[in-house]
Amino acid sequence: MIQLRCIKCNKKYPPEKRIYTCQCSGVLEVEIDLGEVSIDKDRLRRRKFGVWRYRELLPINKESKIITLGEGGTPLYKAETLGRKIGVKNLYIKNEGANPTGSFKDRGMTIGVTKALEFGATIVGCASTGNTSASLAAYAAKAQIKCLVLLPSGKIALGKLAQAILHGAKVIGIKGNFDTALKLVREASEELNIYLLNSINPWRLEGQKTEAFEIADQLDFQPPDRVVLPVGNCGNISAIWKGFKELKIVGLIDSLPIMTGIQAKGASPVVKAFKQGREDITPVEKPETIASAIRIGAPVNALKALRALKESGGIAESVSDDEILNAQKMIACLEGIGVEPASASSIAGLIKLLEAGEIDRDERIVCITTGHALKDPEIIFKEYERPIEIEPRLDKLKEVIKW
Ligand SMILES: *Cc1c(COP(=O)(O)O)cnc(C)c1O
Ligand SMILES: [Zn+2]
Numbered sequence: 001m002i003q004l005r006c007i008k009c010n011k012k013y014p015p016e017k018r019i020y021t022c023q024c025s026g027v028l029e030v031e032i033d034l035g036e037v038s039i040d041k042d043r044l045r046r047r048k049f050g051v052w053r054y055r056e057l058l059p060i061n062k063e064s065k066i067i068t069l070g071e072g073g074t075p076l077y078k079a080e081t082l083g084r085k086i087g088v089k090n091l092y093i094k095n096e097g098a099n100p101t102g103s104f105k106d107r108g109m110t111i112g113v114t115k116a117l118e119f120g121a122t123i124v125g126c127a128s129t130g131n132t133s134a135s136l137a138a139y140a141a142k143a144q145i146k147c148l149v150l151l152p153s154g155k156i157a158l159g160k161l162a163q164a165i166l167h168g169a170k171v172i173g174i175k176g177n178f179d180t181a182l183k184l185v186r187e188a189s190e191e192l193n194i195y196l197l198n199s200i201n202p203w204r205l206e207g208q209k210t211e212a213f214e215i216a217d218q219l220d221f222q223p224p225d226r227v228v229l230p231v232g233n234c235g236n237i238s239a240i241w242k243g244f245k246e247l248k249i250v251g252l253i254d255s256l257p258i259m260t261g262i263q264a265k266g267a268s269p270v271v272k273a274f275k276q277g278r279e280d281i282t283p284v285e286k287p288e289t290i291a292s293a294i295r296i297g298a299p300v301n302a303l304k305a306l307r308a309l310k311e312s313g314g315i316a317e318s319v320s321d322d323e324i325l326n327a328q329k330m331i332a333c334l335e336g337i338g339v340e341p342a343s344a345s346s347i348a349g350l351i352k353l354l355e356a357g358e359i360d361r362d363e364r365i366v367c368i369t370t371g372h373a374l375k376d377p378e379i380i381f382k383e384y385e386r387p388i389e390i391e392p393r394l395d396k397l398k399e400v401i402k403w
Pocket of ligand 1: 103104105131132199230231232233234235236237293294340342343370371372
C-alpha cells in the first residue's frame with residue numbers, strides 16, 4: 001500500500017490525489033508499506049544497474065508507461081589520491097554527473113514524469129537553478145509532453161540553459177531569484193493545469209532515494225559510515241536518508257550512515273538552523289554563491305533535511321566560494337572527475353570538517369558529486385588561464401612547454 005503523509009501534521013492522503021503539499025502547507029512524503037515488499041540481493045544483482053533495478057521500492061503502478069533515459073547506475077569511485085591528500089583512507093565519490101543529463105535530477109524525473117503521465121498531465125513545469133530544468137526538459141521530450149521552465153534570469157549556468165532550450169522546453173526568465181521563480185510556478189501550476197516537478201513534488205524524491213540504494217549496493221551492502229553532499233532545496237539529502245532507512249527496514253543493510261549536509265556560506269539557512277538547534281529555517285533574503293545549484297534562500301524541504309540530520313546524528317556545515325573552487329580543482333586534477341561548483345562543496349565541506357576534528361579520518365566516507373563540470377563552463381574560464389596561442393612551429397612549442 002502507498003500513501004502520502006504530511007511531515008508536519010501527519011495527515012494522510014491517497015496516492016491518486018494530485019497534490020504537492022498538505023492543507024496545513026507542510027510538505028508530503030510518500031509512504032510505501034515495506035512489510036509487503038519482498039526483495040533480495042540475488043534478485044537485484046541479476047538486473048541492470050540503475051534506478052529501476054530497485055522497482056519493488058518505487059511507487060509506480062505496474063501498468064504505467066515508464067519514461068526512462070537509463071538514469072542512475074552511476075560510478076562509485078575509490079578516491080585514492082584525493083583521500084591520501086586530505087588524510088582519509090576510505091574515501092569514495094559517487095559521481096552523479098554521469099547521469100543522462102549530467103545531474104542526479106534525472107533519478108527524480110524518471111519517476112516524476114512517469115507519475116505525470118499516470119495523472120494524465122500533458123504539461124509539466126518547474127522553477128529551477130538549472131539542473132532541474134535541463135532534466136525535466138529532456139524527460140518531457142522523451143514523454144512527448146509540453147514543458148514550462150522558469151529560471152532566475154541571468155543567473156543560470158550556460159550548460160544547463162543550453163540543455164533546457166535544446167530539448168524544446170518553453171524557457172522563461174524571471175526577474176528575481178530561484179525562490180521568486182518557484183513561487184510563480186506554483187501559482188501557475190494551479191491556474192494553468194501544469195504538473196509541478198520541483199522537489200516539493202514528493203514522487204520525485206522517490207527516484208532520488210535510489211542514490212542510497214546504489215551506494216549500498218556498490219559497497220556490497222556494507223553502508224558507509226558517512227555520506228557528504230551539497231544541500232540546496234534539501235530534496236536530495238532527505239531522499240537519500242529515506243532510501244537508507246528503507247533499505248534497513250527491508251533487511252538489506254544493518255546500519256545507517258551519518259548524513260552530512262554542506263551549503264555555501266552565502267546561502268546557508270539550513271546550516272544556521274542546525275547549529276542553533278532550531279526545528280525550521282529562517283529564509284535568506286538574497287542568497288549568493290558561485291555554486292548556482294545551491295543558491296537557494298528558502299529551501300522547501302528544509303524540515304525534512306533538518307530531521308534527516310538529526311535522526312542520523314549528522315552535521316551541517318557551510319563553505320566559502322574559494323573553498324568550493326579549490327575543492328573543484330582537487331577533484332578534477334587528483335581524480336579526473338569534473339564537477340560543477342555546487343558538487344565540489346561536498347569535498348570542501350569534508351576537508352573543513354576533517355580539519356576541525358569533527359570527522360574521524362578512519363571513517364568510510366562517500367561524497368556525492370551532484371552535477372557535471374560542463375554544466376558551468378563559464379566558471380572554469382573565469383578561474384583558469386585560457387590556452388596561449390603560438391605559430392605552428394616545433395621550436396615555438398618547445399619554448400612554451402615548461403613542465
Ligand atoms: C539540485 C542540485 C543540488 C541541490 O540539491 P537539493 O535537492 O536542492 O538540495 C546540488 N547540486 C547540484 C548539481 C544540483 O543540481
Ligand atoms: Zn499537514
